[in-house]
Amino acid sequence: MDDAAPTDGGPASGEPDRGRPGGRGPERAPRRRRGIAVAMMALFVVIAIVVVLLPAGARWYTNRVPSDLRPSQAPEQLRSLSIDFGMVVDPKTDWAAVRRHLDQVGATAVALNAGRVEFTAFDWPAHPEVAAEPGTDHLAVAARQLRVGADGTQREVSLIVDAFIPEWIKSDPSVGGIGVEGKRGPYTASASQLYSGEVGDRLVAYVAALGERYDPSAIEITELFLSFYTYGPDDLALYRQLTGAADWPRSPDGSINQLDPSIGIWRSQVLAHLLGRMRTALDGVRNGQGRDIKLVMDVRVDWTNPAAGRPFSGQDYAILLESADLLQVWAYLGSTTAKGSVRAPSEITRLTGALNGAGLDMSRFIMSVGLWTGAPGAEPPGRLGPAVLGEAVTAATSNGISAVNVTPYSLMSNAHWTALARVWN
Incomplete structure (x- = not known):
């Protein structure tokens, strides 16, 4: 091999490279282009990383749960608005506008509907398949926007759990309650399911999950009642277990006496047991801090005997108060009467007077003024006029009541906000 022959593709003379063939001297441009290429490649890598990480970071921020949903100091006057589930999970909801309305009326609290165990407002790890929008924590989004008022005052944020399970019943009819004629109810679980079945277990687990994740001021249980669909064989077995009776109470013709007081007491005990588990x-x-989260139970009203509650629906107030911290009374002037008729706001004053006269602890009651009127489920729903709303809210703060709720947010018009502001401000 010739010693002068190149061995590595470089010059044979050992002199510095004078350039490529053509005699143009040192060619530095390719090195600069290589540097630019490396820089551009690095830039593209950075952009790619940002493209990948920004959505994840945005999701992290969006789903970040505020740590202050339960103020250390409770407001002297609880003035709350309940926000519908449909609004909570709607990505188009203008939370800044909602916040302005809450500021306008001086609301000290807001209740966010967290959905049902079969349709949730966040990714529940135990049942991710039921999330309204996987990957988005709608409760965190809403709470972060609404928890502080314009004056810097912190609002209480509570969460609402709807106990209806219509989809679950469709997929597994055995969990639904059965009426006296053998027909299953479309929305409510059987008494035995709520007492010791899978439905009750899942409701308890959902309440615990909400408490663990959000540490809210309160968790409110709504649509939890037992009226007509508690007569299946499993429910009869539970009735026998809790009452010691051999059979349902019977009328002279042999039919079940649905108005027998023992059934109302039994139903109330079933619900109180579930609330106790919650x-x-x-x-x-x-780590034990959950004991400061209030458990609130929504209850119906017997306008003829308000202090008794609604035992027929499993809502004997005295029995439920053994397990729940607070009862939120549905002081709905328009939804319990004949179509088109509305009770006078003075009926709410009579209601609070009856509760007070019965010696009940008024600090454990919230009066909820509902805007619905007309037939239940009507579309569009009727609603109380602004003036009636103002009178009803005023009547609700009577006979020692210091906690008032207005529901639902979706039925509030500008005129309603103005009327409510006159009362609360």
Whole structure:
């Protein structure tokens, strides 16, 4: 091999490279282009990383749960608005506008509907398949926007759990309650399911999950009642277990006497037992701090005998108060009467007077003024006029009541906000 022959493709003389064939001297441009290419490649890598990470970061921020949904100091006057589930999970909801309305009326609290165990407002790890929008925590989004008023005052944020399970019943009819004629109810679980079945277990687990994740001021249970669909064989077995009776109470013709007081007491005990399980579950979350989360039960009204509650629906107030911290009374002037008729606001004053006269602790009641009127489920729903709303809210703060709720947010018009502001401000 010739010693002068190149061995590595470089010059044979050992002199510095004078350039490529053509005699143009040192060619530095390719090195600059290589540097630019490297820089551009690095830039593209950075952009790619940002493209990948920005959505994840945005999701993290969007789903970040505020740590202050339960103020250390409770407001002297609870003035709350309930926000419908449909609004909570709607990405088009203008939360800045909602916040302005809450500021306008001086609301000290807001209740966000967290959905049902079969349709949730966030990714529940135990049942991710039921999320309204996987990957988005709608409760965190809303709470972050609404938890502080314009003056810097912190609002209480509570969460609402709807106990209806229509989709679950469709997929597994055995969990639904059965009426006296053998027909299953479309929305409510059987008494035995709520007492010790899978439905009750899942409701308790959902309440605990909400308490652990959000640490809200309160968790409110709504649509939890037992009226007509509690007569299946499993429910009869539970009735026998809790009452010691051999059979349902019977009328002279042999039919079940649905108005017998024992059934109302039994139903109330079933619901109180479920509430007790929820209370125990909350007490155990967040290393025991969950004991400060209030458990609120929505209840119906017997306008003829308000202090008794609605035992027929399983809502004997005295029995439920053994397990729930607060009862939120549906002081709905328009939804319990004949179509088109509305009760006078003075009926609410009579209601609070009856509760007070019965010796009940008025600090454990919230009066909820509902805007619905007319037939239940009507589309579009009727609603109370602004003037009636103002009178109803005024009547609700009577006979020692210091906590008032207005529901639902979706039925509030500008005139309603103005009327409510006159009362609360």
